[in-house]
Amino acid sequence: xxxxNKFMSSSSSILFSxxxxxxxxxxxxxxxxxxxxxxxxxxxxxxNLFNYHREVAAGGIxxxxxAYAAVEKSGLSFPHQLWLNNDAVPGLRRxxxxxxxxxxxxSIQIGxxxxxxxxxxxxxxxxAPSAGINLxxxxxxxxxxxxxxxxxxxxxxxxxxxxxxxxxxxxxxxxGHGYLISQFISPYTNRRKDSFGGSLENRARFMLMVxxxxxxxxxxxxxxLVKTNMRDGFRSGTCIDECLEIAKMLENAGADALxxxxxxxxxxxxxxxxxxxxxxxxxxxIDEKLMSFFVRLVxxxxxxxxxxxxxxFLEDALKFRKAVKxxxxxxxxxxxxxxxxxxxxxxxxxxxLARALIKDPDFIKKLHDNELSRSExxxxxxxxxxxxxxxxxxxxxxxxxxxxxxDMMPKNGSI
Ligand SMILES: Cc1cc2nc3c(=O)[nH]c(=O)nc-3n(C[C@H](O)[C@H](O)[C@H](O)COP(=O)(O)O)c2cc1C
Numbered sequence: 001x002x003x004x005n006k007f008m009s010s011s012s013s014i015l016f017s018x019x020x021x022x023x024x025x026x027x028x029x030x031x032x033x034x035x036x037x038x039x040x041x042x043x044x045x046x047x048n049l050f051n052y053h054r055e056v057a058a059g060g061i062x063x064x065x066x067a068y069a070a071v072e073k074s075g076l077s078f079p080h081q082l083w084l085n086n087d088a089v090p091g092l093r094r095x096x097x098x099x100x101x102x103x104x105x106x107s108i109q110i111g112x113x114x115x116x117x118x119x120x121x122x123x124x125x126x127x128a129p130s131a132g133i134n135l136x137x138x139x140x141x142x143x144x145x146x147x148x149x150x151x152x153x154x155x156x157x158x159x160x161x162x163x164x165x166x167x168x169x170x171x172x173x174x175x176g177h178g179y180l181i182s183q184f185i186s187p188y189t190n191r192r193k194d195s196f197g198g199s200l201e202n203r204a205r206f207m208l209m210v211x212x213x214x215x216x217x218x219x220x221x222x223x224x225l226v227k228t229n230m231r232d233g234f235r236s237g238t239c240i241d242e243c244l245e246i247a248k249m250l251e252n253a254g255a256d257a258l259x260x261x262x263x264x265x266x267x268x269x270x271x272x273x274x275x276x277x278x279x280x281x282x283x284x285x286i287d288e289k290l291m292s293f294f295v296r297l298v299x300x301x302x303x304x305x306x307x308x309x310x311x312x313f314l315e316d317a318l319k320f321r322k323a324v325k326x327x328x329x330x331x332x333x334x335x336x337x338x339x340x341x342x343x344x345x346x347x348x349x350x351x352x353l354a355r356a357l358i359k360d361p362d363f364i365k366k367l368h369d370n371e372l373s374r375s376e377x378x379x380x381x382x383x384x385x386x387x388x389x390x391x392x393x394x395x396x397x398x399x400x401x402x403x404x405x406x407d408m409m410p411k412n413g414s415i
Pocket of ligand 1: 037227
């Protein structure tokens with residue numbers, strides 16, 4: 001076998017069988033989920049980002065996803081986050097070339113964080129469907145007018161064209177987790193009275209305008225995935241019935257696949273990942289003293305723990321499997337071969353993993369070679385606590401982490 005196809009099926013397992021996703025063929029059913037790497041100082045791709053995704057590709061993944069690229073400056077939520085503009089293209093091309101050399105496909109998540117930005121980063125008051133305050137950042141927000149809406153929609157289309165220039169096989173539109181598209185969909189953040197607010201049809205209008213622009217730019221050579229919520233994860237957020245309707249709209253809008261997730265960063269952040277949030281570590285790494293103190297004081301109240309179980313989204317995801325026909329990517333709590341096979345056996349075409357691959361970029365290769373059947377990740381969520389201020393890293397892999405920080409971690413992870 002060539003290096004390109006050695007992670008394809010050597011038995012009857014569907015996990016290692018190829019899959020045609022729109023115009024792209026993946027060598028197996030695995031995707032490295034978009035998980036913010038924090039490896040873009042100055043908003044540009046770094047050598048660390050290059051090394052990480054090359055390693056994941058060499059580790060057997062079907063497709064790796066570069067996380068959370070802002071489609072314009074106002075969509076940035078971190079200073080060390082990727083901004084998909086012309087300056088980023090050469091560095092990204094270097095990554096896609098290396099990933100392709102390892103036989104994997106390469107995708108980039110494109111999004112706009114809306115009310116999760118800061119004036120200092122966005123260069124203006126953060127954009128949002130409605131004016132108000134986002135306590136999570138904290139910031140005041142600017143209600144987008146029709147010109148703002150058209151301009152952000154266009155930026156999504158331009159981002160797809162830049163993604164093509166940089167050699168990507170796919171883009172993943174971030175329409176979940178309480179970022180801008182999801183802020184329009186959610187009644188919690190959208191209190192508009194015009195044609196973008198009120199009914200579900202109106203709240204979904206911005207998303208569908210983005211989809212039209214993205215599909216136009218993607219043409220027939222770039223796959224379009226959409227990460228969408230199955231629930232926002234709190235009482236006044238979008239419920240599952242509305243999310244099922246959203247999924248049908250995305251299918252009709254021509255998405256090649258949906259990545260099914262949930263949660264809303266400014267209100268129910270741990271619903272995305274489940275498990276405990278190590279608040280003391282999170283606070284420790286925040287440079288601004290006042291903010292760090294504030295997080296230590298109210299962090300446990302702001303960021304509620306959600307118990308972790310393997311495959312925690314499966315029950316909800318099955319309802320989506322029944323409702324739509326397009327390919328579905330299951331993500332959420334996959335750390336063992338058994339659970340991955342159970343998910344694929346339930347009709348999901350692909351699986352995406354984040355934490356298991358932060359722990360070990362070779363995890364897929366090890367599953368393939370029967371070297372491991374379960375990740376060593378114990379969902380301690382250190383990677384989440386640190387990504388806000390530095391590179392997302394695994395506590396087990398980084399020997400330089402001071403004992404003082406290790407002592408701040410809750411014992412035995414989340415499982
Ligand atoms: C460190 C970290 C960063 C993440 N960043 C993103 C992100 O940028 N975009 C996104 O859609 N999801 C993000 N996620 C969520 C993951 O993509 C995934 O949905 C979630 O972690 C569940 O998958 P897992 O159980 O395999 O980790 C992040 C998760 C982690 C752990």
